[in-house]
Amino acid sequence: MIAGHFGLAAVVKSRERSVPLWALMLATAFLDVVFVPLYLAGIERIIPVPGTHGGYGDGVIHADYTHSLVGAVALAAAFGLVAAIPWGRRAGAVLGAVVFSHWLLDLVVHRMDLAILPGGAGGLPRLGFGLWEIPVAAAAVELALVAAGAYLYWRSALRTTQEPGRTAGSGRAHVVAACLLLAGVVTLALDVTS
Amino acid sequence: MAFIVAVVLFVGVVGVLDARLVGWPRPGSRKEVEP
Numbered sequence: 001m002i003a004g005h006f007g008l009a010a011v012v013k014s015r016e017r018s019v020p021l022w023a024l025m026l027a028t029a030f031l032d033v034v035f036v037p038l039y040l041a042g043i044e045r046i047i048p049v050p051g052t053h054g055g056y057g058d059g060v061i062h063a064d065y066t067h068s069l070v071g072a073v074a075l076a077a078a079f080g081l082v083a084a085i086p087w088g089r090r091a092g093a094v095l096g097a098v099v100f101s102h103w104l105l106d107l108v109v110h111r112m113d114l115a116i117l118p119g120g121a122g123g124l125p126r127l128g129f130g131l132w133e134i135p136v137a138a139a140a141v142e143l144a145l146v147a148a149g150a151y152l153y154w155r156s157a158l159r160t161t162q163e164p165g166r167t168a169g170s171g172r173a174h175v176v177a178a179c180l181l182l183a184g185v186v187t188l189a190l191d192v193t194s
Numbered sequence: 195m196a197f198i199v200a201v202v203l204f205v206g207v208v209g210v211l212d213a214r215l216v217g218w219p220r221p222g223s224r225k226e227v228e229p
Binding site: 187 | 195196197199200201203204205206207208209210211212213215216217218219220221
């Protein structure tokens, strides 16, 4: 799941108007951002499901540090603490929660490959509800998140631009919301055709 | 590939457009939470 995470961040933006959207977008992808260098270093891996080429939803993901339950909590806390320095405790808490929301959404789609402790320590059961085994359903959930995020963002941005004393025209809200929706559709299309 | 494109689009394009165009309240302001 990629696009769905960004859709959820847009939903949060519609409720927490003062938290910068770019920071919410970075927060929602933060576990994967940290995953990239570990993947390139061979510490975390993606193994194609046998009989597939490893396309959309066809990977068993051994991201045992960034995407372990405890690892995700630690990364969320670190992100929230850093964000709280310039933007305050509330924004830090919101951004930390958005970082952790990544793990919750991944829990829905992943096959049972999410470790609880970093490195899969303790041999505890791995988690994942496996929606990726039904790719159409997983893609539909992602599209719904993107659509909901774009709509709620648009509604909130429109209201903001129409507040008394605001100089930004409502057309700006239309433009950004349209870009958000387009970015989501492009991302989802690239992901499902990978 | 899709992930890198997504980060560029959402953080670098949509995020920056949002910050420059919409005029949201700043953190800590009274209007920061949607009524």
